[in-house]
Amino acid sequence: MKTRAAVAVAAGKPLEIMEVDLEGPREGEVLVEIKATGICHTDEFTLSGADPEGLFPAILGHEGAGVVVDVGKGVTSVKKGDHVIPLYTPECRQCPSCLSRKTNLCTAIRATQGQGLMPDGSSRFSIGKDKIFHYMGCSTFSNFTVLPEIALAKVNPDAPFDKICYIGCGVTTGIGAVINTAKVEQGATAVVFGLGGIGLNVIQGLKLAGADMIIGVDVNNDKKAWGERFGMTHFVNPKEIGGDIVPHLVNMTKRGADQIGGADYTFDCTGNTKVMRQALEASHRGWGKSVVIGVAGAGQEISTRPFQLVTGRSWMGTAFGGARGRTDVPKIVDWYMEKKIQIDPMITHLLKLEDINKGFDLMHEGKSIRSVVVY
Numbered sequence: 001m002k003t004r005a006a007v008a009v010a011a012g013k014p015l016e017i018m019e020v021d022l023e024g025p026r027e028g029e030v031l032v033e034i035k036a037t038g039i040c041h042t043d044e045f046t047l048s049g050a051d052p053e054g055l056f057p058a059i060l061g062h063e064g065a066g067v068v069v070d071v072g073k074g075v076t077s078v079k080k081g082d083h084v085i086p087l088y089t090p091e092c093r094q095c096p097s098c099l100s101r102k103t104n105l106c107t108a109i110r111a112t113q114g115q116g117l118m119p120d121g122s123s124r125f126s127i128g129k130d131k132i133f134h135y136m137g138c139s140t141f142s143n144f145t146v147l148p149e150i151a152l153a154k155v156n157p158d159a160p161f162d163k164i165c166y167i168g169c170g171v172t173t174g175i176g177a178v179i180n181t182a183k184v185e186q187g188a189t190a191v192v193f194g195l196g197g198i199g200l201n202v203i204q205g206l207k208l209a210g211a212d213m214i215i216g217v218d219v220n221n222d223k224k225a226w227g228e229r230f231g232m233t234h235f236v237n238p239k240e241i242g243g244d245i246v247p248h249l250v251n252m253t254k255r256g257a258d259q260i261g262g263a264d265y266t267f268d269c270t271g272n273t274k275v276m277r278q279a280l281e282a283s284h285r286g287w288g289k290s291v292v293i294g295v296a297g298a299g300q301e302i303s304t305r306p307f308q309l310v311t312g313r314s315w316m317g318t319a320f321g322g323a324r325g326r327t328d329v330p331k332i333v334d335w336y337m338e339k340k341i342q343i344d345p346m347i348t349h350l351l352k353l354e355d356i357n358k359g360f361d362l363m364h365e366g367k368s369i370r371s372v373v374v375y
């Protein structure tokens with residue numbers, strides 16, 4: 001069949017809207033009509049050419065929602081008409097990682113996914129004789145796409161596509177980092193570095209978990225009002241405190257008779273390695289947990305003094321908020337439908353596929369929290 005898609009033809013070039021060929025689903029695969037897709041940082045990172053593993057030409061996009069239109073042989077977990085969210089972290093429930101119950105990083109299709117290919121080593125997308133690569137196993141910048149069944153979460157059909165597509169990455173990553181990775185408890189104190197599309201979801205996750213003090217840190221003062229909207233209790237702009245951010249935060253979080261400061265939980269949502277260090281060091285001695293969510297550029301390194309860890313701080317990281325996609329994503333959609341979490345205010349821009357490059361511009365300019373393309 002033919003489908004309309006925004007194709008990343010080469011690094012550093014705008015996406016080109018065109019008709020491409022899409023082969024139907026093979027065994028274990030599913031054809032999905034994408035109804036809406038968010039534009040996220042990794043799409044930009046790959047398109048810019050900064051990702052050394054980026055492949056071109058490719059169809060980017062990994063934050064979508066849509067409807068099943070056809071299934072291949074042997075597919076049992078979804079059927080025609082089901083509403084689904086594509087998963088860049090699949091859940092096969094059979095590999096050693098899935099069976100371990102200790103991680104969400106399923107390995108079933110990991111190798112081929114990283115090569116921009118389907119599990120059988122081929123691509124379903126092409127233009128004439130030329131192959132186009134898949135991206136993060138999702139390629140949601142195409143009106144129709146093919147995915148393995150283990151990379152689809154079946155969700156409540158009443159949920160609006162243009163909102164729940166964000167659950168395909170940002171919402172689940174932020175909320176999941178709090179609940180699955182940090183396992184934040186009631187009454188906790190927390191610091192969130194970077195109040196973009198991820199940080200705001202960390203804040204609403206903290207609120208959900210019952211955290212008491214939620215400090216947001218951002219170099220952009222416009223983010224104060226955004227943070228407050230989702231439950232942030234204090235805001236710090238590191239540029240305006242006239243000193244080092246770490247002692248400032250430690251001071252703000254002093255509690256108890258010994259007056260030792262530091263937050264119970266801190267989260268990096270910037271991807272800046274210096275900020276990751278600040279986040280670790282602003283966590284409480286003895287039990288502080290610091291979660292790296294931000295993805296840093298290739299080759300970057302983090303550092304701190306071993307003393308920081310010897311004195312009981314834990315440095316941890318999370319992919320897709322530690323969520324098991326097929327199990328957890330439908331639950332998060334239900335939370336949205338039950339109004340336990342908010343998504344609508346974070347979708348700041350709705351675009352048509354023809355205007356998708358504008359979404360990348362808005363992200364560069366820091367003007368959007370999330371732009372969503374509606375097909």
Ligand code: NAD
Pocket residue numbers: 041042169170173193194195196197198199217218219220223238269270271272275292293294295296318319320321369
């Ligand atoms: P964003 O650009 O919308 O937000 C980043 C925020 O950080 C901005 O508000 C910016 O002003 C602020 N910031 C920049 N430098 C700062 C500093 N020195 N101190 C404090 N704040 C600073 O980005 P986003 O969409 O929220 O994504 C954040 C990061 O999360 C990215 O690196 C992204 O790739 C990553 N991410 C990771 C996962 C995962 O599974 N681990 C999933 C999705 C996104």
Ligand code: 022
Pocket residue numbers: 040041042088089105106107110113114135136137169295318319320
């Ligand atoms: C999503 N991300 C950033 C913004 N939006 C993002 C990027 C990478 C990861 C998670 C979220 C990530 C963390 C760890 C891994 N990835 C490796 C997983 C593994 O090896 O099992 C990651 C993922 C997918 C891909 C590359 C890296 C890919 O499909 N190309 C989950």
Ligand code: ZN
Pocket residue numbers: 040041042062063169170
């Ligand atoms: Zn993303």
